[in-house]
Amino acid sequence: MKIRCIPVTAILMYAFGMSPLFAADNPVMRLASLEWAPYVGSRLHQEGLTAGIVKVAARQIGMDTKISYSPWSRTVYAGLNDPNYAGYFPAFYLKEREKTCYFSGVLGHSVVGFAYLKERPFQWTKLNDLRGIKIGIVQDYANGEEFDAMVKQRVLDTDAAPSDVSNLRKLLAHRVDVIVIDK
Structure with a gap:
């Protein structure tokens, strides 16, 4: 069964009732991420470029977003296994990850x-x-x-x-x- 990763598609899927995290009485979606400037980071303007895209997408479906920051391995673990999180981001696409994650379209590019x-x-x-x-x-x-x-x-x-x-x-x-x- 596929579970949470890369949030834009996940936001839409969860918003339509695929997760108890998005019940009507809980409009905040919790996501795990890492400090990775300029894409995401707790001290960046609007938490970074990618976080800004995720937040705007969530607002489009009436949700707020709370991002928790940890080292990458902990971020992935929380996003995949902790029921308090809807998923994690950003992550590069890999066929292997496709087994456990739903992927959105590309949110940005990295060299x-x-x-x-x-x-x-x-x-x-x-x-x-x-x-x-x-x-x-x-x-x-x-x-x-x-x-x-x-x-x-x-x-x-x-x-x-x-x-x-x-x-x-x-x-x-x-x-x-x-x-x-x-x-």
Whole structure:
């Protein structure tokens, strides 16, 4: 059975009675998210660009939105498993996620790439070129189906961290060669 993720479609589905969270006496939809500027964040204007889109969509169907912020792994867990949440956002589309989530249309675009230290450049043209390079990733982030499959098969050497900030610190301390990060 598919459950909560990416809220725009979820907002519409839940509003039409598919979840007890949206009974007439409870017009507030709780969603889980992470601090990820400029898309979402508790200290950003209107909680960020993506949060603003979600809030406007919810208002269109007469609902208010309350967003709780946690590290990504906790966000995903709450959005999928905690009955107090209608879902979580934002998340990249993956076929695997489609098994447990309803997806809306695209809410925005993000460019993901590698960051490395200027004094330690590296060259690559295809993912196989990354073998033997220690790559910092964020725990439970989607980094593309092919990349994620290679990580799962342990073809790529990765070191997971709870956040981009943690990965940047590892990069500066030379604990990883490169990190995967949003531009």
